[in-house]
Amino acid sequence: MPARVLKVHPADNVIVALRNLSAGERIEFDTIIYDLPYAVEAKHKFVTEDRQPGDPIIMYGVLVGKATRPIRRGEPITTFNLKHDADRYGLDRKQPYLWQPPDVSAWQERTFMGYHRADGSVGTRNYWLVVPLVFCENRNILVLKHAFERELGYAQPETYRDQVHELVSLFKAGDMNHIKKMQPFVDESQNQTLDHTNHQSNRPFKHIDGIKFLTHEMGCGGTRQDSQYLGSLLAGFINNPNVAGATVLSLGCQHLQADMIGKEIKRQNPKFNKPLLLFEQQAGTEYALMSQAVKETFLGLVEVNKLERQPAPLSALTIGLKCGGSDGFSGISANPTLGHLSDIIVTLGGKTVLAEFPELNGVEQELINRTDDTAKAQKFIDLMGGYSASAEAVGSGFDMNPSPGNIKDGLITDAIKSAGAAKKGGTAPVADVLDYAEPAITPGLSLLCTPGNDVEATTGMAGSGTNVILFTTGLGTPTGNPVCPVVKISTNTTLKNRMPDVIDFDSGPIIDGEQSIAQNADALLEYIIRLASGNEITQAERLGQDDFIPWKRGVSL
Missing domain, CATH: 3.40.50 (Rossmann fold)
Incomplete structure (x- = not known):
């Protein structure tokens, strides 16, 4: 039977509900019994011990907020009893960091079919x-x-133009009763193959x-x-x-x-x-x-039509790591999957790019510890501090980052959202820190300063040279990019089934206990190889979802 609850980190004093839990239920975790005074919806969390105003709430092993009123053992955390808080960070707190790279022997000789450029880079599209x-x-x-x-x-x-044409014809014929009684148009989108070979037949x-x-x-x-x-x-x-x-x-x-x-x-x-x-x-x-x-x-x-795809090592990939429409499962399923995949690509000599600086709020010290180069660590501190100060100067702040949808689905504070979002970056050392629009040229994991705004962030990553963007979502978002395939990865299978014309890959089997994070990451990497080789197109590509919004360096979260 799939697990009903999960504690993400041993130091946590909250437990995540993987299924809806009823008021009065007795929940056992690690031989400890918790009586729930209130219902706890899936994706939300309840405390493992009584909390008083000012007491810390720990999740993912870091401070994510402080109680604003008494919270009883087994009671869920909400916006009414918890406020955002995060640990201080700085070079003076930097700790040594040791990393154990994953075993990549199964991927060492794998290749994808890409477009080789004169500067040595390789494209996944032309x-x-x-x-x-x-x-x-x-x-x-x-x-x-x-x-x-x-x-x-x-x-x-021109699917919708054809629908309007049919309605206009009926209107001109004076057949308003027919229009009013019409059944909804049949959705034919899922009958269209994602293999775009057929669509290329009429292209010169x-x-x-x-x-x-x-x-x-x-x-x-x-x-x-x-x-x-x-x-x-x-x-x-x-x-x-x-x-x-x-x-x-x-x-x-x-x-x-x-x-x-x-x-x-x-x-x-x-x-x-x-x-x-x-x-x-x-x-x-x-x-x-x-x-x-x-x-x-x-x-x-x-x-440029004379160029043809040729084999390229996986180290030629530059992969963007993004989340949007996040939910309480994001930091448990899809984001850790991206983190594991990122560690594989980094170990192979490729590049990954983690963006969204407002969603690194609360995990800064961990990233500083992972940055060997002191100057780059200081650059990260300066970019984070400057961005935060500019937000606060106009009456906003990183603590205002979670959207109503985020909160409804379990991301109560920005630190909870950020700690889960940072899982996309895996555990590899930070090789570089980039300001917006700086090119990603250093092999390894780079931190890129962008807003959390979905399109401004994906626009920034493509501008830094990513040739595939992995985008996790718990609520569903159609964001795409003009030059970079954007792979939508659902945190839960319910979303995959509800929005199949938006989602490309499902990490829900992790929540359902059917796959480990490593197994899900392996399956995702197989998909990426097919995608990068032109044998797959994303749903966003099929829909023509070419979003492009440059970031004005005013305040955008």
Whole structure:
């Protein structure tokens, strides 16, 4: 029979309910009996001992909050009896850290089929990128998108347009009664194969996975700092291993000038050697601009279509680690699965990137201990401290990070959420610490300063060079990325069954006692190899979920 409760860490004074527990139930864990005065919903926690106001609550072995009123043994923690708190951190508290790498002999000789770039990186996709330097060019970007996607076979199916067409036909015929009595349209999405080979049959460019068109609201009118960060981010996207070449549209008078993007690309990657096409609207008419962009982009596509997938070691992967729509199972199932997988990739010589600094609140000291380089540890401290201070300066703070959905599903304080979120980073030493839009070039685990906001974080990771992003979720979120496949990993099987058109992989068998974390991670890595080789596409790719939101360096949690 699957376990009903779990204590995550021996030092914890809370126990997690894996199933709904009723008021008055007697729960046994480790030969100790707990009488529950109130019902405890699955994903929530009850205390193992009486707590008085100010007493600490420990989970994942760290301080996650303090009692605000008496809490009886067996009583659940809630927003009414617990407030966020976390331990202090600093270099003066740094402790020695020893790491035992996992056995990776089973993966040592494994490869994936990727696109080898001239700079030595390897892509899991072969995309052409079309981007504006300023929001004034968004319309032109969308015009190009409509023209290229339709003619080259990359447009999304017009499922909902067909539904509207049917309704319009009935309306024109005066058949309102038919419309009102119609049954809901049948969902055919799950009958569509995720093997995109069939969808490529009408494409003239067989070795190009897509043309990706970005729009944004930046580039001018804001702070110069925002424009500079946008330039670094766009340069990172163009440098991303999944991108084969790029078309860039400029108005001409904006803060982010065309020559700035070229310099930033070379600064980030001195070995840059991809087709880069720059067009400026104020040099002539819109028609001339667009016609030239169409022609030169098409010729660029002809060239990059000559690239074909070739074997590459798993060490060529750069994997982003992200969670969103988290629940009380995130830190128990899916996030530890990512952590174990991260340790495997790091041991093989690959790169993993852990983002979302507001969701590292409370586990800073552990990460500092894992950072051998003192300067990098100090950089982490400075980035965390600066980010936190900027939030507090406008009346917010990391303690306000959990969303209503997080709280409803068991993440009562930011420290609880963060301690579980940090499990995505495994146990490997921290090899590097990156500010937003800095490229991930050091093998091993890197910490990347981004908000917890799903799209701002995934945008930042792709801008730092990830070629696959693993995204755990307990509540379900459709977030995707234009250039980087985003794999949705459910923390529980109920979610997988409820949202099969969003979820790619299920870590629910861990909760159900059917798989260990290591077994789930092995199955996920097998999936990633197929994905990176082009034999799978994610649900977000199938849906055309190409989310792109640059982080303005104001406050965003």
